[in-house]
Structures are given as C-alpha cells and as structure tokens.
Amino acid sequence: MLLHVRDVLTPDEVRQARDVLARAPWGDGRVTAGEQSAQAKHNEQLPETSPETRTLQDLVLRGLERHPVFFSATLPKHISPPLFNRYGGAANHFGNHVDSAVRYLRNGAGRVRTDISCTLFLTGPDDYEGGELVIEHPGGQQQVKLPAGHMVIYPGTSVHRVEPVTRGHRLASFFWIQSMVRSDEQRRLLFEMDTHLRQLRGSIGETDPAVIGLTGTYHNLLRQWVDT
The missing domain is CATH 2.60.120.620 (q2cbj1_9rhob like domain)
Structure with a gap:
C-alpha cells in the first residue's frame, strides 16, 4: 500500500x-x-x-x-x-x-x-x-x-x-x-475497514448496532492476523 x-x-x-x-x-x-x-x-x-x-x-x-x-x-x-x-x-x-x-x-x-x-x-x-x-x-x-x-x-x-x-x-x-500485521494486503484491508468505520461513527454515532458489529469484525480480523 x-x-x-x-x-x-x-x-x-x-x-x-x-x-x-x-x-x-x-x-x-x-x-x-x-x-x-x-x-x-x-x-x-x-x-x-x-x-x-x-x-x-x-x-x-x-x-x-x-x-x-x-x-x-x-x-x-x-x-x-x-x-x-x-x-x-x-x-x-x-x-x-x-x-x-x-x-x-x-x-x-x-x-x-x-x-x-x-x-x-x-x-x-x-x-x-x-x-x-x-x-x-x-x-x-x-x-x-x-x-x-x-x-x-x-x-x-x-x-x-x-x-x-x-x-x-x-x-x-x-x-x-x-x-504487527506482516501482509501488505491484510494491512490494506484493515486500513480500508477502519477508515470506513471512522466515517460511519461520524455520521451515525458509536452506539449504532451496525457500527458495533463492524467494529467487532475489524478486531476479530486483527486478532487473526496480528503478531504482537
């Protein structure tokens, strides 16, 4: 990226x-x-x-x-x-x-x-x-x-x-x-997801169920790919 x-x-x-x-x-x-x-x-x-x-x-x-x-x-x-x-x-x-x-x-x-x-x-x-x-x-x-x-x-x-x-x-x-994520492709996907999530939080708020669900998906993907 x-x-x-x-x-x-x-x-x-x-x-x-x-x-x-x-x-x-x-x-x-x-x-x-x-x-x-x-x-x-x-x-x-x-x-x-x-x-x-x-x-x-x-x-x-x-x-x-x-x-x-x-x-x-x-x-x-x-x-x-x-x-x-x-x-x-x-x-x-x-x-x-x-x-x-x-x-x-x-x-x-x-x-x-x-x-x-x-x-x-x-x-x-x-x-x-x-x-x-x-x-x-x-x-x-x-x-x-x-x-x-x-x-x-x-x-x-x-x-x-x-x-x-x-x-x-x-x-x-x-x-x-x-x-922490070695793959350039995986980092790019995580960055794109996080960017869209920040836009959603700004427009519909932190507590919207869709925002909460997508945030969980982001962190679950991060758990699979991250090396701390």
Whole structure:
C-alpha cells in the first residue's frame, strides 16, 4: 500500500526541524547503505549519534504518535529510529534500489523487519527542483513530491529511487516500520475497514448496532492476523 499521510508535523514543527538542520553536521549518506544501495546512493545524512539527530527523532516520533491515520495504516510493532538526509549539489540523487529486509539498530539495540518504508518531507516542492521519490509498483511508477510535514508510506519490497535535485536542497526524514500485521494486503484491508468505520461513527454515532458489529469484525480480523 502506497499512502500519502498528511500533516505529520505542524508548520511550527517543520520550522523547528529546518532550524536544527541548518546547523547540523552532514556526512556521507552511504554510511547506512547496504552493499547494493551504496553503489547507487549519492546524498548526505546526519550522523545517527549527533545531538541534532536525537532532537529531530523526538520531534518526528511525537508527530507519529498523535497521528491516527499513521497508526491505522501501519499498525506498528517496531519503528526504526528516524534518520535524516539531504539531496543537493554534488550529492543529489539515489538510484534504483530495494531497502534491506532487516534494519539492525545501533549498539545491539535490536532489529526491525522493514515491512514499510517511510519518507517524511521537510522541504516543500517549491524549495527545490527534481528530487522526486519514484516508487515502482505493479501498475507502473508513482512519483512523490509532497509538502513539508507530509509523509509517504510504501512497501519495503518496492524498487524506488530519488531523482537528481537540480536546484536547492531536499531535506527529509526516512525510517522503516515492522508492522504487527506482516501482509501488505491484510494491512490494506484493515486500513480500508477502519477508515470506513471512522466515517460511519461520524455520521451515525458509536452506539449504532451496525457500527458495533463492524467494529467487532475489524478486531476479530486483527486478532487473526496480528503478531504482537
């Protein structure tokens, strides 16, 4: 499932993030790439251990925690610590690649199966030219370039790339999710059901028998598919 998640960060939070990134110590983005990805990756990245990274991670995670659509769509079991990259100048693109199936966390802190890939945009489309995230899917290609504070989620199995940035800089956070529901198809069905249920609750109320019955069906399906 490829989904545009709106307003993960508020405009004030985007400004806070941009202020932090303006004084951040950028390094070579290949430091976190796998063997294949390192051949295609040409960007800059914040060191995982820098104080700026930790400050921004807290900001992003707070945005995710309060966002009901994010939780409904991903059903997260583990979220890898968000990372931050920059495209522009000589380090301006990332060729076709597939994310590694498992993300190993620093200092033996565990591992995350990369069911879902996430890109949270921290610069708006007018701030740079190029830089589209291009995601391959069975129906063709999807080009993604979102407003600052918005995010795209897509299957970790997807071949994807970032087109060259030809003006300005593209700033973003990226991370991976291990979902409680491993199947992308099952997650999509649950998300669609939950979306319709929220609409029904808004129109006919929580106590309508149909709403109660469908809510029970949703949770019974979740019980069958979830791994906590």
